Amino acid sequence: xxxxxxxxxxxxxxxxxxSVLAALGLLAAACGxxxxxxxxxxxxxxxxxxxxxxxxxxxxxxxxxxxxxxxxxxSAASTADxxxxxxxPVAAAKAATAKYEQRPTTIDFTTPVGKEIPTGKKIAxxxxxxxxxxxxxxxxxxAADVLGWTLQVLNTDGSPQQVQNAWEQVGREKPDxxxxxxxxxxxxxxxxxxxxxxxxxVAACCLTDEVGDGIDYIIGTAEQAGKLGPVYASxxxxxxxxxxxxVFLTLPDFPILKTLEDSYKASxxxxxxxxxxxxxxxxxxDLGKNAxxxxxxxxxxxxxxxxIVASVDAIVLGLPAALxxxxxxxxxxxxxxxxxxxxxxxxSGDQAASIAFxxxxxxxxxxxxxxxxxxxxxxxxxxxxPIWLLTKDNVPSTTDLFPLVLDTKEQFAKLWGK
Amino acid sequence: xxxxxxxxxxxxxxxxxxxxxxxTRGAVGRRIRGALSVRKVGGVYVLxxxxxxxxxxVPKTFPQWDTVRQILNGNAVSAMAALALIIPMAAGxxxxxxxxxxxxxxxxxxxxxxxxxxxxxxxxxxAVLAGTGVGIINGVVVVVMRIESLIATLATGSLxxxxxxxxxxxxxxxxxxxxxxxxxxxxGSLQGLTLPILYxxxxxxxxxxxxxxxxxxxxxxxxxxxxxxxxxxxxNTNALRFxxxxxxxxxxxxxxVVLASSIGSGSPTAGTPYLLFAFxxxxxxxxxxxxxxxxxxxxxxxxxLLGTGTTGLxxxxxxSWARSMFTGIVLIAALAVTGLQRRSVGGARRRSWKRPANDxxxxxxxxxxxxQQEGExx
Numbered sequence: 089x090x091x092x093x094x095x096x097x098x099x100x101x102x103x104x105x106x107s108v109l110a111a112l113g114l115l116a117a118a119c120g121x122x123x124x125x126x127x128x129x130x131x132x133x134x135x136x137x138x139x140x141x142x143x144x145x146x147x148x149x150x151x152x153x154x155x156x157x158x159x160x161x162x163s164a165a166s167t168a169d170x171x172x173x174x175x176x177p178v179a180a181a182k183a184a185t186a187k188y189e190q191r192p193t194t195i196d197f198t199t200p201v202g203k204e205i206p207t208g209k210k211i212a213x214x215x216x217x218x219x220x221x222x223x224x225x226x227x228x229x230x231a232a233d234v235l236g237w238t239l240q241v242l243n244t245d246g247s248p249q250q251v252q253n254a255w256e257q258v259g260r261e262k263p264d265x266x267x268x269x270x271x272x273x274x275x276x277x278x279x280x281x282x283x284x285x286x287x288x289x290v291a292a293c294c295l296t297d298e299v300g301d302g303i304d305y306i307i308g309t310a311e312q313a314g315k316l317g318p319v320y321a322s323x324x325x326x327x328x329x330x331x332x333x334x335v336f337l338t339l340p341d342f343p344i345l346k347t348l349e350d351s352y353k354a355s356x357x358x359x360x361x362x363x364x365x366x367x368x369x370x371x372x373x374d375l376g377k378n379a380x381x382x383x384x385x386x387x388x389x390x391x392x393x394x395x396i397v398a399s400v401d402a403i404v405l406g407l408p409a410a411l412x413x414x415x416x417x418x419x420x421x422x423x424x425x426x427x428x429x430x431x432x433x434x435x436s437g438d439q440a441a442s443i444a445f446x447x448x449x450x451x452x453x454x455x456x457x458x459x460x461x462x463x464x465x466x467x468x469x470x471x472x473x474p475i476w477l478l479t480k481d482n483v484p485s486t487t488d489l490f491p492l493v494l495d496t497k498e499q500f501a502k503l504w505g506k
Numbered sequence: 507x508x509x510x511x512x513x514x515x516x517x518x519x520x521x522x523x524x525x526x527x528x529x530t531r532g533a534v535g536r537r538i539r540g541a542l543s544v545r546k547v548g549g550v551y552v553l554x555x556x557x558x559x560x561x562x563x564v565p566k567t568f569p570q571w572d573t574v575r576q577i578l579n580g581n582a583v584s585a586m587a588a589l590a591l592i593i594p595m596a597a598g599x600x601x602x603x604x605x606x607x608x609x610x611x612x613x614x615x616x617x618x619x620x621x622x623x624x625x626x627x628x629x630x631x632x633a634v635l636a637g638t639g640v641g642i643i644n645g646v647v648v649v650v651m652r653i654e655s656l657i658a659t660l661a662t663g664s665l666x667x668x669x670x671x672x673x674x675x676x677x678x679x680x681x682x683x684x685x686x687x688x689x690x691x692x693x694g695s696l697q698g699l700t701l702p703i704l705y706x707x708x709x710x711x712x713x714x715x716x717x718x719x720x721x722x723x724x725x726x727x728x729x730x731x732x733x734x735x736x737x738x739x740x741x742n743t744n745a746l747r748f749x750x751x752x753x754x755x756x757x758x759x760x761x762x763v764v765l766a767s768s769i770g771s772g773s774p775t776a777g778t779p780y781l782l783f784a785f786x787x788x789x790x791x792x793x794x795x796x797x798x799x800x801x802x803x804x805x806x807x808x809x810x811l812l813g814t815g816t817t818g819l820x821x822x823x824x825x826s827w828a829r830s831m832f833t834g835i836v837l838i839a840a841l842a843v844t845g846l847q848r849r850s851v852g853g854a855r856r857r858s859w860k861r862p863a864n865d866x867x868x869x870x871x872x873x874x875x876x877x878q879q880e881g882e883x884x
Contacts, residue, residue: 219674223677376773376775376776377779378829381576381581381817382826386820386823405769413579413580413693415572428677429771431680432770432771486680486682
C-alpha cells in the first residue's frame with residue numbers, strides 16, 4: 089500500500105520546496121525587521137546624577153508623605169532624602185526600596201462619609217471569571233456585608249459576549265449599583281449610558297477610561313499604574329548597585345501597561361545613568377507556554393542582561409524552571425500582581441521581588457464610592473493605593489492573597505461609621 | 507520493481523560481481539535513498555537549513571550546545587502533549603480534551619502533595635489515573651454514545667475545566683511542599699538536559715513500537731483509514747477507538763503532572779496553551795517518515811522543527827509575531843504536502859483498481875493491509 093500511496097515525486101518535492109522557501113523567506117524577513125526593540129542604554133546626561141537623586145528623593149518623599157505612617161517608613165524616606173541630597177542615586181534607591189518593603193499601615197483615605205449610608209441596597213459585580221476576579225467578588229461581598237447591602241455576582245468568562253450579556257441583565261434587573269473591572273468602555277458604552285439613565289451608580293477598577301458618561305468612579309487608573317515604575321527602578325538600582333541591564337516584559341494587549349512601561353523606563357533613565365533598558369512584547373497567546381522560551385532566548389542573546397522586570401507577574405509563570413534548565417542561574421526577576429504561584433516563587437527565591445496588587449484596598453474603595461453616592465455626598469477622588477514590595481523576607485503567605493493594609497476592612501468601616 | 511532484472515542490467519554484473527550481492531547492495535541503496543528522500547524526511551532538511559541559516563546569522567549564540575539544550579528542554583513537555591494525541595489520531599479520533607486533562611492531573615497532583623500525606627509516587631499515580639478516568643469517559647461518550655469525537659471531547663474538556671474551576675476557584679495550588687521532590691519530576695536534569703526529555707523519548711519509543719511492531723498498531727491505522735472496511739474485516743473497531751481515548755487520557759495525565767512540576771504549582775489553566783501546538787505538531791509530523799500517517803518520530807521531528815525555528819527567531823531578536831507566522835507558514839506548507847499525497851493516493855488507488863484483480867497489489871486496501879501485515883508478523 090505504501091508504494092501505491094505515494095504520489096508523483098515532483099509534486100511532493102515541489103511543495104516541500106515551497107515550504108522551505110516560505111519558511112526561510114519568513115526568517116529572512118523577520119530577522120531583517122526593525123521592529124525588534126533596540127537595546128537602549130540609558131544615556132548619561134551631564135546632570136543625570138543630580139537629577140536622578142532629586143527625582144528619587146521627590147518620589148520617595150511624596151510617597152512617604154502619603155503612605156508611611158510608620159516610623160520606619162519615615163526614617164527610610166528621610167534616609168532617601170539625605171542620600172539624594174548627597175548625590176548618591178544608589179543610596180537613594182536603596183532607601184526608597186527599604187521603604188517600599190515596609191508593609192503599609194494606612195489606606196490613603198481619611199474623609200468620613202459623614203452621613204448615614206442607606207442599608208438594603210442591591211449591588212451587582214460583573215465577574216470576569218479569572219481567579220483575581222473571583223477574589224475581587226469575595227472582597228466586595230465582605231464590604232457589602234459591612235454596609236448591610238446585598239451583592240449579586242454576575243459570572244462571565246471575560247469574553248465580550250458574556251460581559252455584554254451580564255450588562256443586559258443589569259439593564260433588566262436594575263440594581264442600585266454596579267461594580268466591574270478591566271472592561272474598556274468601547275465594549276459596554278451603550279450599557280453605561282443606559283445605566284446612567286436608570287440612575288444606577290457605577291464604579292470600576294483597572295481602566296484607562298475616564299470618569300463620566302455612566303461611570304461614577306474609577307480606581308486603578310493608568311496614572312496610578314504609572315506610579316509603580318519608580319518602585320521597579322529603585323529596586324533594580326538598589327539590588328545591582330546601579331549597574332543593572334534590564335529587560336521589561338509587557339503584554340501589548342493591555343494599554344494600561346504602556347503607562348507602567350513608560351514610567352519605568354523614565355525612572356530608570358533618571359535615576360541610573362549606567363543602567364540598561366530593553367523590552368520584550370509578549371503576545372497574550374504565548375502566556376503559559378512560549379513566553380519562558382522567548383525570554384530565555386533573549387537573555388542568551390543579551391548576556392549582560394541580568395534583571396527581568398515583568399509588568400505583570402503572570403508573564404513569569406514557568407520562567408524559573410526554564411532559566412534553571414538553560415543554566416541562567418544569575419537572573420533576578422521582579423514583577424507585579426503576584427498570584428499564589430508567584431508568592432511561592434518569592435518564598436523559594438525563584439523570584440526576587442514583586443509589587444503586591446491592592447485587591448482589598450481597591451475593591452473597598454469602589455464600594456466606598458457607591459456608599460458616598462447613595463449617602464448623597466461627593467465621591468472622593470481616587471486615592472493612591474498603597475504600595476508594598478514583596479521579597480522572600482516579607483512575603484506573608486504563599487497560599488492566599490492578602491490585603492496590603494492589614495486592617496483595610498476596619499479602616500473603611502470607620503469611614504462609613506460602622 | 508523486479509530487483510533481479512535490475513541487478514542483471516547493472517554495471518557491477520558486467521564486471522563479474524555476483525548478481526545476488528549486487529542486487530542486495532542495490533536494494534539497500536534504494537532503501538537508503540528512499541529513507542532520505544525529501545518526501546520522507548523533508549522536515550529534517552528544513553530543520554538543517556534552519557540550523558545553517560541561524561548559525562550564519564546568529565553565530566554568537568545559535569551554534570552552541572546551550573541552544574540544543576534550550577530547544578530540547580523548552581519543547582519536551584510540548585512533545586509529550588503531542589505524543590499523547592498520536593494514538594487516537596491514528597485511529598481517526600480527535601481528543602480535544604487532552605489539554606484540559608493536563609490541567610486536571612496537574613491540579614490533582616499538586617493538591618494531593620500539598621493537602622494530603624500521601625507519598626509522592628501515590629499522588630502521581632492517582633493524578634495519572636484521573637487522566638485515565640477522563641479517557642474512559644471520553645470513550646463512553648465517543649464510542650458508546652456515538653458522538654463525533656471532535657465535539658464530544660470538546661464537551662468533556664469543558665466539563666473538566668468546569669470541575670477544575672469549581673474545586674480551585676481558578677486559584678493555582680502552590681505550597682513549599684511542591685518545591686521538594688515534586689519539582690524534581692520536571693526540573694531534575696542530567697548534563698543540563700531535564701527529565702521531561704527522557705519521558706518524551708520513552709513515550710516516543712513506546713508509541714513507535716506499538717504502531718510499527720504490533721498488530722494492534724496496524725489495526726489502529728486501518729481504523730483510521732477506513733473504519734467500516736476494518737470492521738468488516740472482523741476487527742473490533744469500537745474497542746480500539748475506546749482504548750485510544752483511554753491511552754491518550756493516561757498520557758495526558760502524565761504530561762500534566764510533569765507540567766505542574768515544571769511550573770511549580772497546580773495551575774487550573776496550565777494545559778490549555780498546549781492544545782494548538784500539540785495538534786500542529788501531530789499534523790506536521792504526519793507529513794514525515796510515514797507520509798500521511800500520524801507517527802511518533804515524525805511528531806518529534808515536527809516539534810524539533812517548530813522549536814528550532816522559534817528559538818532561532820528568539821535568539822535573532824525577531825519580533826514576537828515572527829514566531830507565530832513561522833509556525834503558521836510551516837503548517838500550511840506541511841498540510842499542503844499531506845493534501846497532495848492524499849490526492850495522489852486516491853488517484854493511484856483509482857488507477858490500480860481499474861486493472862484486473864489478479865494484477866493488484868494486495869496491500870492496496872486497508873483491511874487487506876492489516877491481514878497481510880498480521881500474517882507477516884506471525
